């Protein structure tokens with residue numbers, strides 16, 4: 001895969017003093033397949049199938065999900081052992097409607113525990129699918145709940161304590177889409193797999209025997225497991241035929257720990273129409289967007305100017321500076337109808353600062369050098385939130401049901417080892433209230449559940465805690481950090 005520097009003002013602008021992005025240095029490059037590859041972009045982009053609803057009533061949806069082992073030929077004739085939901089790699093797209101009753105049977109056919117977490121979903125704590133709801137090997141989990149949430153691009157993935165990173169890496173992830181009257185009525189592309197395209201972007205590295213090179217040694221825990229191959233919907237260098245009109249891309253950074261800047265090779269402008277938890281108030285024009293692990297954005301791109309038969313490349317830049325030509329769009333037919341994106345997508349109810357009852361402060365720390373021994377820095381306390389690591393037996397924060405809270409989250413920069421972190425809260429969709437004391441950029445002003453916090457940055461988020469009591473997680477969504485214990489528990493109490 002070619003590595004090129006194409007997008008100007010890319011992640012270099014976010015460069016980290018002292019951070020180690022040498023990637024494979026500790027393990028040595030020799031054990032890994034290198035990125036040289038015959039030219040691709042011939043295989044069609046896989047579109048995850050919509051999961052068939054087994055229910056007969058429109059107000060109720062019933063699904064079955066098998067968590068299973070599989071195999072993929074990422075390299076011809078050299079199968080890679082994988083995990084998948086109802087298939088070999090990744091999972092089907094679950095699509096539900098606001099207000100619908102949702103039931104699913106999750107059969108764990110693996111030889112180890114897993115969980116199934118609904119990332120971004122406002123859901124009763126007992127059905128959250130976090131580390132407190134393990135599904136032991138060979139058993140079935142049967143959550144039942146009502147969707148109480150506006151249209152959004154969410155996703156699902158395992159979240160078992162200490163196993164999340166490895167299970168996601170092997171292929172466990174899928175889209176979870178909510179539709180409602182607003183999304184029905186908006187004049188935007190909405191034909192699934194035709195002009196409304198889910199794109200989960202992930203990087204991977206491989207051993208020479210073509211198996212995933214996933215490790216949790218100290219280097220990989222601190223830096224995250226960063227790959228040198230890029231997969232889009234589980235395929236390397238795929239291409240997709242599209243019409244010469246508006247195409248909506250539901251982008252998910254489904255990588256373990258990579259931060260991506262995503263844009264087009266020809267720098268074309270696109271419109272961001274939704275963040276993690278739903279539509280923005282108005283489309284925001286950009287020509288690249290940064291998504292940390294776990295974040296989503298819906299963007300609409302216009303291919304009307306592309307000559308029939310020509311291709312447009314989607315580019316992905318990792319924070320450490322590697323560029324990937326992720327996939328190509330081949331414009332091979334004219335648009336049937338000319339769609340004009342609306343100027344206003346929906347009114348967005350902004351939570352006022354005055355509504356907040358409480359301000360809580362969180363410090364995400366990569367290394368606490370003061371507590372470690374000098375010269376043995378990596379042996380010191382690492383990857384903590386407020387100096388603590390995850391403990392099932394400890395409730396870190398108690399939040400009153402019905403309250404509104406501001407959480408002020410600081411990524412403590414350090415001289416020796418600074419890392420970006422991405423803070424994710426279960427239960428709520430929050431709003432970014434400020435970034436380093438300033439209003440957030442326009443595309444961060446919608447609903448969010450995951451937010452990138454660079455070293456030295458302070459982000460304030462505001463959330464309403466409604467409907468459900470119980471214990472939920474907050475954690476860094478760099479999965480190697482999460483697995484290492486960069487996570488805490490908040491309990492919503494009545």
Ligand SMILES: [Cu+2]
Pocket residue numbers: 419420421422476477478481482486
């Ligand atoms: Cu982190």
